[in-house]
Amino acid sequence: MTPQLQQAIRLLQLSTLELRMEVQQALDSNLMLEIAEDDEDAEMESEQSEDPASEEALDENPDEPASVEEIPDDLPVDSAWEDVYDNIQSGPTNWEADERELEHGDDSGESLQEHLSWQLRMGTLGPTDQAIAEALIDSIDEDGYLRTDLEELRQGMEPELEVELDEVEAVLHCIQNFDPPGVGARDLRESLALQLRQLDPDTPRLEEAQSLVAEHFDLLAGRDYARLKRRMRLDEEALTEVVRLIQTLNPRPGAQISDRRAEYVVPDVIVRKVNGAWRVELNPEAAPRLRINATYASLAKQVSNPEDSSYLKNHLQEARWFIKSLASRNETLLKVATCIIEHQRDFLEQGEVGMKPLVLADVAQEVEMHESTISRVTTRKYMLTPRGVFELKYFFSSHVSTAGGGEASSTAIRALIKKMIAEENPAKPLSDSKIASVLDDEGIHVARRTVAKYREAMAIPPSNERRRLA
Numbered sequence: 001m002t003p004q005l006q007q008a009i010r011l012l013q014l015s016t017l018e019l020r021m022e023v024q025q026a027l028d029s030n031l032m033l034e035i036a037e038d039d040e041d042a043e044m045e046s047e048q049s050e051d052p053a054s055e056e057a058l059d060e061n062p063d064e065p066a067s068v069e070e071i072p073d074d075l076p077v078d079s080a081w082e083d084v085y086d087n088i089q090s091g092p093t094n095w096e097a098d099e100r101e102l103e104h105g106d107d108s109g110e111s112l113q114e115h116l117s118w119q120l121r122m123g124t125l126g127p128t129d130q131a132i133a134e135a136l137i138d139s140i141d142e143d144g145y146l147r148t149d150l151e152e153l154r155q156g157m158e159p160e161l162e163v164e165l166d167e168v169e170a171v172l173h174c175i176q177n178f179d180p181p182g183v184g185a186r187d188l189r190e191s192l193a194l195q196l197r198q199l200d201p202d203t204p205r206l207e208e209a210q211s212l213v214a215e216h217f218d219l220l221a222g223r224d225y226a227r228l229k230r231r232m233r234l235d236e237e238a239l240t241e242v243v244r245l246i247q248t249l250n251p252r253p254g255a256q257i258s259d260r261r262a263e264y265v266v267p268d269v270i271v272r273k274v275n276g277a278w279r280v281e282l283n284p285e286a287a288p289r290l291r292i293n294a295t296y297a298s299l300a301k302q303v304s305n306p307e308d309s310s311y312l313k314n315h316l317q318e319a320r321w322f323i324k325s326l327a328s329r330n331e332t333l334l335k336v337a338t339c340i341i342e343h344q345r346d347f348l349e350q351g352e353v354g355m356k357p358l359v360l361a362d363v364a365q366e367v368e369m370h371e372s373t374i375s376r377v378t379t380r381k382y383m384l385t386p387r388g389v390f391e392l393k394y395f396f397s398s399h400v401s402t403a404g405g406g407e408a409s410s411t412a413i414r415a416l417i418k419k420m421i422a423e424e425n426p427a428k429p430l431s432d433s434k435i436a437s438v439l440d441d442e443g444i445h446v447a448r449r450t451v452a453k454y455r456e457a458m459a460i461p462p463s464n465e466r467r468r469l470a
Contacts, residue, residue: 008325012332012373015380016266016286023288023326032296032312032319036289112144112183112257113137119178125171128161132171136184144183144254145191146172182253189217195249208232208242220246223467243468267384269337271348278345280338283384287330290323292316332369336377339363340395347395348385352415357408358396408444414454416444421460429466 014022027033116137125133135157139148154168176184181198185191192213199206212220212232219228220243229239250256268286272279300312340363346354360378364371378392397409417435424430430438432451439446455462 007321008328011325011329013376013379016268016382017264019286019288019329023290026319026322027290030315030319030322032293032315033290033322034293036291110257112140112142112254115257116140116175116178116183120175123174125174128163129167129171129174131157131161132163132168133175136168136172136175140184140254142254142258143252144180144185146184146186180250180253180256182250185253188251189213191251191253192217192246192249195253196246203245205238205242205245208234208238209245212242213246223465225468265382265389267382267389268333269381269383271337271341271383271385273348273386278341278348280334280341282330282334288326290326292319292323332373332377333381335367336363336369336374337381337383337392339366340378340383340392344395348387351387353412353419355395355397355409355411355415357398357410359398360396410454413439413444413446414458416442417451417454418458418460421455421466424466426466426468429463431463 011019011022027035117134120130120133120137135153136146139153140146150168150172151165154163154165157163172184176194177198178184182191182195185194193210196206196210196213212228216228216231219231225236225239228234229236232239232242234242266286267283270281270283272281296312297316300309300316303309303312340358341348343356343358343362344354346356348354360371360374364374367374378396381392382389383392383395397411416439420430420435420438432448432455435455436446436448436451439451452462460466
């Protein structure tokens with residue numbers, strides 16, 4: 001593997017953001033490269049990369065020590081990756097991380113502790129209560145709950161504070177009035193009660209909801225609606241309104257405040273319907289457009305100093321290789337994306353239920369590439385469709401046999417399960433066995449344990465936990 005071919009393979013696996021930083025590094029280090037400013041320049045980039053002036057500059061003095069390799073029209077980027085490029089670096093390097101920090105700045109959000117501490121500073125607590133409050137805030141987890149026992153927390157404070165347990169409890173009640181509502185609770189029941197307490201007093205069914213959480217929470221958790229109606233002396237319609245009010249509350253109040261860095265997804269390819277046919281094209285915002293700087297290329301044959309001439313010619317050769325590698329990356333990506341869409345047209349038309357079974361070997365065979373290449377091309381590459389933005393790997397799913405001898409994709413089966421559960425009678429939810437039976441009637445043989453596995457993967461609770469008032 002020559003360094004140039006290794007570069008082509010490296011560019012092929014980079015995500016869009018990493019590719020942008022790689023291009024910027026190339027622009028900074030190679031004076032022969034420049035950005036094509038308009039569409040006309042972009043269309044001429046391949047011609048510029050093989051500009052006669054640059055060719056003459058490379059061929060004028062063949063005896064010079066500059067290393068010159070002939071660039072093939074098609075770079076052979078396909079290979080068994082693990083055999084050729086074991087140490088390839090897929091993540092950003094240190095300079096890339098610094099570059100990203102400079103480009104995006106500190107776009108991390110405010111943490112929950114910072115949010116609570118800010119509210120604490122706006123209050124009028126004394127020094128001792130301030131110290132207690134800070135210890136409490138530090139013990140609150142990212143979901144907004146205080147998991148530490150108050151007595152244990154009191155004993156862990158500085159001895160000179162000499163605080164009593166009721167003082168810690170009083171400061172905790174103060175924090176429980178902070179934003180977001182429900183923060184500082186010791187369990188779900190207390191969090192829901194705190195959130196109800198901060199609602200408008202005129203909220204319909206508020207009093208009944210508070211009573212249910214305070215006195216009958218175990219029955220609500222067990223979905224024992226028959227006993228709830230008897231205990232609270234409510235009819236089904238009234239109880240439904242109370243439960244719906246409670247369902248509007250947030251079981252993880254702290255999750256509203258997050259310090260996680262925002263992640264940006266730039267689609268590499270765009271799929272749109274044109275004259276009744278689905279068309280796949282590269283995203284112009286994601287595909288860098290470079291060209292050879294003609295002025296510097298012409299200097300390569302004009303300078304008389306051998307050292308300067310060798311320097312310019314080496315940079316010119318590297319620039320041409322880089323442009324060729326970018327073109328090869330774009331061509332491979334477009335070829336693979338087009339093949340995927342040819343298989344998954346029904347998904348674009350019908351949604352997940354139309355997803356066809358597809359594995360890497362299917363695409364590899366059609367585009368005549370190695371499976372490992374297809375895996376790298378589809379990793380961290382995204383496609384914008386009328387149904388949303390998806391990673392290319394999303395379109396691959398395993399095969400499940402049907403009664404007619406055909407095959408269905410696991411993605412389509414999950415969509416069918418999700419649809420059946422969404423349409424079920426909430427008072428009599430479908431069991432996994434019943435779902436498997438319905439699928440079997442439709443010609444799709446799926447075991448009950450497989451239905452359970454798909455349901456759990458979609459974070460859908462079992463039937464006994466889905467039971468609710470109609």
